[in-house]
Amino acid sequence: MQKILVAGPTFPDVIERLKQYFEVDWNQGNALSGAELTQRLADKDGALTAGELINAAVLAAAPRLRVVSNMAVGFNNFDMGAFNAVNVLGTNTPDVLNESVADFGWALMMAAARRVVESEHWLRAGEWQKFQYDAFLGADIHGSTLGIVGMGRIGQALARRARGFNMRVVYHNRSRVAPQIEAELNAEYVSKEALLRIADHVVLVLPYTRENHHTIGAAELALMKSGATLTNIARGGIVDDAALAEALRAKRIGAAALDVFEGEPRVHPDLLAVPNVVLTPHIASATEATRRAMANLAADNLMAGLGEGPQAGHPPNPINPDVLGKARRS
Structure with missing residues (x-):
């Protein structure tokens, strides 16, 4: 079974959806430091993030990582040049918010x-x-x-x-x-x-x-x-x-x-x-319905990017679709 990291708190029912397909490492506590994030991603195939920085160093330390799903529209926390260099897919959650x-x-x-x-x-x-x-x-x-x-x-x-x-x-x-x-x-x-x-x-x-x-x-x-x-x-x-x-x-x-x-x-x-x-503390999308829609879309992107679920192989919101289907580079 593929392994994923959910980097921060989210709705428990979203975690249950992910557990149907993956071994889930769920951080329910404080935000992970850069070192903690790197350590916990070391053996993961995918990750669900909400603003955590994913750069070339993080990707190099996680050789199995193939998909990172951001629960946000923006993805300035992703170094997309580094993603493309190693064929890692990034996704986001537009429209629902x-x-x-x-x-x-x-x-x-x-x-x-x-x-x-x-x-x-x-x-x-x-x-x-x-x-x-x-x-x-x-x-x-x-x-x-x-x-x-x-x-x-x-x-x-x-x-x-x-x-x-x-x-x-x-x-x-x-x-x-x-x-x-x-x-x-x-x-x-x-x-x-x-x-x-x-x-x-x-x-x-x-x-x-x-x-x-x-x-x-x-x-x-x-x-x-x-x-x-x-x-x-x-x-x-x-x-x-x-x-x-x-x-x-x-x-x-x-x-x-x-x-x-x-x-x-x-x-x-x-x-x-x-x-x-x-x-206000970055809460523009903070209604229960919208945050649930974002979390579920992030889960859909992650599942599909890792070849699981009803949309397997076709994530709804790829940021860099050119890497789809390509093997992860070291």
Whole structure:
């Protein structure tokens, strides 16, 4: 029987599915260190991960490893050059979380614009003594301009929500989407610089790559409107968190909302010191239905990649499909 590692906690019924086909080593405790991960992968044929770093050194120490299934859309924790060099398949879990993440992104954007968290802290501190006409004046969502950076599935889901708020939608993407999609979403393609100048609310939903590192830094923040909001539901590292904290402190933009951070779970201490930012711990996909769908899809990918289950040999979401059917290289 083939051996697999499930690198972190997940739903027990997903483990039971995997046990039908594999000998399962399940880490139910704290996150594995790099050394622990390498050690436990040494005799494994496959792995189910949720952000653990899999690089050339890890792959070299696990000569039997043939498939690594990431329970996430993003896979910047995978060194895909190293995967391809040794014919190891990587998979991810797109689509099943689109609507839940878009819902949460919308909630963060509104919370930032309307100063929900800031005002709640003030109330809990016992500061509310009387009605004040100018207390916590925020920014409207309805009738404003939404700027979406990254017009993939989640970006398009956000644009659909904007219709109900009578918003103008501008977007920037590596390439323009099809004209029929632009027409359906009533979305206008603009340069990144134009988007930052135009938008009242900027939402980031682009993948993390080397090229996208610090897509939003001090120079980009300086282009934004003084009352604008910035929401990041993409990946840490896309925003220069230190530059954002300084822009928020100086009130060069109105507010921000972040679900992802550089070096998470560490959060830049300057972000913790400013009141005009909403901070959440990478939970945009955290509904039970969505997380179950992600876990089951990750299991489907792993089973199929290792030649088991109803989709044997045909994993639903291969990142590097060219290695399918090829022998593992040493």
